[in-house]
Amino acid sequence: MTLVIAKLVINTGIFLSLSTTILVNPTNAKPLQDSPLTLSQSIEESEGTNLLQIGKQHYQAGQFAAAINIWQKALFDYQAREETFKQAQTLNYLALAYQELGQWPEAKNAIANSLELLANSENLDQQTLLLRGQALNNQGKWQFSQGQTDNALATWQEATSIYATAGDDTGKFISSLNQAQALQALGQYRKTKSLIEELVTQLQQQPDSLLKAQELRSLGIALQTIGEPIQSKAILESSLAISQQLNSEPDISAAYLSIGNLAQDLGQYDVAQTYYQETLRLSSDKMTRLQAQLNQLSMLVQSQRLQAAAELMPEIADNLSQIPASRSSIYARVNLAATLMDGTAASDFPIVDSPEIAQFLATAVQQARQISDIRAEAYALNQLGQLYQQQNQLSEAQELTQQSLQFAQSINADDITARSATQLGIIHRQQGNLNSAIAAYDIAFTKLQSLRSDLVTTNANNANVQFTFKENIEPTYRDYVSLLLQQGDEQENLQKARQVMESLQVAELDDFFRDACLDTHPVVIDEIDVQAAVIYPIILRDRLEVILALPQQPLRHYSTPLDSGQIETTLKQLYSSLSPGYPRDRGLEIAEEVYNWLVKPAESYLKQSNSQTLVFVPDGFFRNLPMSVLYDGTSYLIENYGVAVSPGLQLFPEGLQGKELALLAAGLTEARQGFNSLPGVVGEVTQIATEVDSKILLDQEFTQDSFSLILNKQTFPIVHLATHGQFSSNPEETFLLTWRDRISVQDFDLIFQKRRLGILEPIELLVMSACQTAAGDNRATLGLAGLALRSGARSTVASLWSVNDKATSEIMQEFYAQISSGQVSKAEAMRQAQLKVMSNSLHKHPYFWSPFILVGNWL
Secondary structure, X not given: OOOOOOOOOOOOOOOOOOOOOOOOOOOOOOOOOOOOOOOOHHHHHOOOOHHHHHHHHHHHOOOHHHHHHHHHHXXXXXXXXXXXXXXXXXXXXXXXXXXXXXXXXXXHHHHHHHHHHHHOOOOOOHHHHHHHHHHHHHHHHHHHXXXXXHHHHHHHHHHHHHHHHHOOHHHHHHHHHHHHHHHHHOOOHHHHHHHHHHHHHHHHOOOOOHHHHHXXXXXXXXXXHOOOHHHHHHHHHHHHHHHHHOOOHHHHHHHHHHHHHHHHHOOOHHHHHHHHHHHHHHOOOHHHHHHHHHHHHXXXXXXOOHHHHHHHHHHXXXXXXXXXXXXHHHHHHHHHHHHHHHHHHHOOOXXXXXXXXXXXXXXXXXXXXXXXXXXXXXXXXXXXXXXXXXXXXXXXXXXXHHHHHHHHHHOOOHHHHHHHHHHHHHHHHHHOOHHHHHHHHHHHHHHHHHOHHHHHHOOOOOOOHHHHHHHHHHHHHHHXXXXXXXXXXXXXXXXXXXXXXXXXXXXXXXXXXXXXXXXXXXXXXXXXXXXXXXXXXEEOOOOEEEEEEOOOOOOEEEEEOXXXXXXXXXXXXXXXXXXXOOOHHHHHHHHHHHHHHHOHHHHHHHHHOOOOEEEEOOOHHHHHOOHHHOEOOOOEHHHOOEEEEOOOHHHOOOOOOOOOOOEEEEEOOOOEOOEOOOOHHHHHHHHHHHHOOEEEEEHHHOOHHHHHHHHOOOOOOEEEEEOOEEEOOOHHHOEEEOOOOEEEHHHHHHHOHHHHOOOOOOOOEEEEOOEEEOOOOOOOHHHHHHHHHHHOOOEEEEEOOOOOHHHHHHHHHHHHHHHHHOOXXXXXXXXXXXXXXXXXXXXXXXHHHOOEEEEEOOO
């Protein structure tokens, strides 16, 4: 259907809000600022002019360009009268508005001029301190927006100190909460949580007031953002209780809206609906009411209640028409259009016709121009382009999306740039313009890399994060790789494809951890091991691609025409075949089929290079499989090569050389916390102790506290954990069992922190001998990689499933015997251990010898 709307003459985002519940801003992770309406009262009373007040009204209404025009007039007036204090005050206001519009050079100059005026002032009274605090808060926001996160943190710390000196608790709160966001962006999750909890404690000690209620609400939203929904709910409910006690309907309705948003993020739609209804019952603010209605509409679409959604639309449209042009009204229209388009794409039942959706977006574009808001215009243009694309009007879609991209790039709006570039790449691909598509995807990839922290720190635990990664970020990476690999064997394209796939591995681990905590230091295989080959299986929509990296040779690639569904089905069959009850002949057939995909095309290259170790960077369900079971028709892969797994050479950990072996072994033998006993653990650790000097903690001696205490007092290059555990794609369900508690991924981070940061010597080898992956969890081995990377261990040995004690003891004994000899690599030690178990007639089946995999440094 062709859209029937007036043709827009356009001269001339982030992916739709990571949470569809915050509908007034497409970027939810945003530093707080001293709004012109929240400065201390002493400053307000000293203004003596209407210009600042008029500017504030425009600013509060989201009409930033109008605010700038007014404040510039005020600034000229104060300059003519040489009123230094008011010049600085006005410059601070201007810096806020410039940043909202993405006018970064102007914002930087305004901040610098304000700080210079204040530095030259001989008056250090409270008002001057407050203005300096505000200027520094603005400077931190500017630095944060430019990716200078460390500088922003330091600036906000200075602002906090100044506010404390001036006795301004509100300013101190705002700059402290901004510090928490900077810490989160730097991957310092625990410091983030600790700072927020400290602010909560400080607030709770204050007498109840509306300001306290509002600040508690900000903290509740911050806790939601860092993935602490339970604490978030408690704090939001405290805010609600104070607001109710003081009978402030605006604050009550705002708290209801925030709690409803949290419930929707958690998929608790009935609860969210109740709070949204209360918001509508109490609030007289049109924008607050509109947010609640739009969030209701989003829930109805998500739950496929499209008739109810259609019945809600007239009231939403009426409310929208009554709200004057502002950034909030523009974002509301864009997010409304996105929700309606999602509903149309998911069903044959249109909530409204496409021309009506187009009109919402056309109005949004016109309003953005009316208030000179380039960011809002880029956001609206992008969504309008997507609508045309959905209607297969590709020429118009291309034009609109290109304009959105140009606008976003002009103001360094990396989030909208990434979204628009991705969309442009899709359009070019549909048009058959592959070179143009690659160029657009390259822009998107580059911006997504720069947004790495933002993508995982925004709404870290809401129900849509998985959707965001799986439906937006991952397809962009895979589609880009697919295009690159269609271009033949050009080295530049192959190298870029490998880089993108390794970056996808990092992005998925970021998504798992809920923070961008992994430092990447790309290396090349030539610098690591001249007798190793790295194999990258890549699952695409229509084929399986494999990139082969050999030392001192160009990259190669080969493909098998299979759709992703066929690939996953075969891999799951291979996984099932590793059960002893599966027909052996059929299992070997499947193992040979996968071998033919991954290794057979490379056989001649591997022989020419004298490759001794194959390192797999597994993709998708490949992660759940031990590559050692691949079968060439006569022998298993492990019989010919050492086998290792790596999350990518961007995360390759350097090994420790020449360290005297010493081992800390900890484990459980008795049944605990619903898990079966492990009677073979005593024999396992006793045998290991004969090979390596060991400290042993068993049963009651093995608690999280005792383990942490010993680990942080003595040097142990090897840590061996013989206990139940589980790897899962959910960090909350990834753990190791101790006598009375569980060690989670976050606990690992804390226990091993000194070693991971280099304060103590890192762990050379971490062994987890009795764990298993969560059944049916396609991303479960992210948990394995998570524990490995959180420990900072150079190499990790872990089991993909629990096997009997006898086979485990045999593997571990031989593995340590090989390692202690100092003559072989870890990959070769594991190979010899698995071959020895395989030689036992009782343990020939892969079930017994294959579950142990080596992750990380294989040398």
